[in-house]
Amino acid sequence: xxxxxxxxxxxxxxxxxxxLPWRISPADRAKGVMPDPYRIWLSEVMLQQTxxxxxxxxxxxxxxxxxxxxxxxAAADADVMxxxxxxxxxxxxxxxxxxxxxxxxxxxxxxxxxxxxxxxGVGPYTAAAIAAIAFDLPAVVVDGNVERVTSRIFAMNDPxxxxxPKLRDLAAELSPRERPGDYAQAMMDLGATICxxxxxxxTICPVFSHCxxxxxxxxxxxxxxxxxxxxxxRAGVVYIARRPSDGAWLIETRPEKGLLGGMPGFPGSDxxxxxxxxxxxxxxxxxxxxxxxxxxxxxxxxxxLQVRIARSDAAPRQGEWRADFSPSALPTVMRKAWDLAAPQxxxx
DNA sequence: CAACCGTGGGC
DNA sequence: TGCCCAAGGTT
Numbered sequence: 594x595x596x597x598x599x600x601x602x603x604x605x606x607x608x609x610x611x612x613l614p615w616r617i618s619p620a621d622r623a624k625g626v627m628p629d630p631y632r633i634w635l636s637e638v639m640l641q642q643t644x645x646x647x648x649x650x651x652x653x654x655x656x657x658x659x660x661x662x663x664x665x666x667a668a669a670d671a672d673v674m675x676x677x678x679x680x681x682x683x684x685x686x687x688x689x690x691x692x693x694x695x696x697x698x699x700x701x702x703x704x705x706x707x708x709x710x711x712x713x714g715v716g717p718y719t720a721a722a723i724a725a726i727a728f729d730l731p732a733v734v735v736d737g738n739v740e741r742v743t744s745r746i747f748a749m750n751d752p753x754x755x756x757x758p759k760l761r762d763l764a765a766e767l768s769p770r771e772r773p774g775d776y777a778q779a780m781m782d783l784g785a786t787i788c789x790x791x792x793x794x795x796t797i798c799p800v801f802s803h804c805x806x807x808x809x810x811x812x813x814x815x816x817x818x819x820x821x822x823x824x825x826x827r828a829g830v831v832y833i834a835r836r837p838s839d840g841a842w843l844i845e846t847r848p849e850k851g852l853l854g855g856m857p858g859f860p861g862s863d864x865x866x867x868x869x870x871x872x873x874x875x876x877x878x879x880x881x882x883x884x885x886x887x888x889x890x891x892x893x894x895x896x897x898l899q900v901r902i903a904r905s906d907a908a909p910r911q912g913e914w915r916a917d918f919s920p921s922a923l924p925t926v927m928r929k930a931w932d933l934a935a936p937q938x939x940x941x
Numbered sequence: 942c943a944a945c946c947g948t949g950g951g952c
Numbered sequence: 953t954g955c956c957c958a959a960g961g962t963t
Contacts, residue, residue: 644959734959888947891945
């Protein structure tokens with residue numbers, strides 16, 4: 594099973610591997626060219642729960658600005674967070690910087706899966722992926738793609754997430770000892786382009802002859818998943834203020850932990866169920882409540898945000914005046930509030 | 942270990 | 953339009 598499955602998959606990958614900014618082509622790898630571990634690590638962290646299309650521009654900007662791990666390790670925290678703004682899951686950016694500094698101090702990336710796993714922001718998947726792709730070590734790489742492909746190959750009917758340990762064992766059965774880096778990337782490409790969540794293209798699949806789910810006609814139904822909880826509704830208020838004397842904006846850096854941790858934003862109320870809570874404005878001013886509201890959905894709740902604006906020279910109780918503020922450094926929900934408010938400031 | 946943690950695109 | 957989803961990690 595393993596031998597012929599991997600053989601068919603790798604033959605397809607040799608002919609159809611996608612060209613990606615961080616990837617070494619199978620032809621180059623066959624010549625002995627190895628990828629830069631820094632670029633593999635950076636791409637894998639960016640790709641956690643994030644699509645290739647969303648990552649590409651961020652990856653190119655990061656590697657242009659910080660070409661190696663030493664350069665990234667020397668970067669200012671706020672610069673890295675600003676460059677990550679909009680990509681989401683901001684703990685990744687904080688861990689990225691901590692990891693870069695640990696690796697730079699150590700003189701390079703660990704060359705074992707266990708060593709990689711000990712790094713901040715590097716879990717079981719990412720450690721295995723770096724080991725396989727950057728170092729061609731025979732790690733068992735299991736991500737969402739591999740779970741989906743494997744569940745179909747074996748027609749595994751147990752729902753996720755309970756089926757995860759079984760799927761990991763089955764994925765290990767499929768994994769060859771030869772070409773682990775190309776094999777891992779081939780599974781990703783297969784999952785991303787052919788063995789997709791909906792409407793899998795079984796008719797052109799290079800491993801259709803190995804697939805039990807295709808034979809049973811249930812490929813599109815797998816993997817089965819436990820039902821998800823509904824997202825509750827929350828509400829809050831943000832205050833956007835400008836100081837006329839120098840054009841500075843009132844900005845609050847959010848706490849390191851929790852939602853949007855370490856990112857800049859506008860001060861405001863907590864975000865709670867049951868309507869916006871009573872809240873004292875961050876400074877005393879004649880606040881204007883804007884028509885309309887910001888709608889945004891996070892991983893586990895919907896948010897409705899009221900936006901209030903003012904111009905003032907007062908000393909803030911919350912946040913600080915920042916003349917160097919750039920809206921490009923904002924996380925998306927704050928960017929939406931900015932987009933609603935910015936036109937109103939033209940008269941100021 | 943279940944809950945928490947973003948965002949944009951596809952259907 | 954609302955829901956599902958995407959190369960998961962941390963606590």
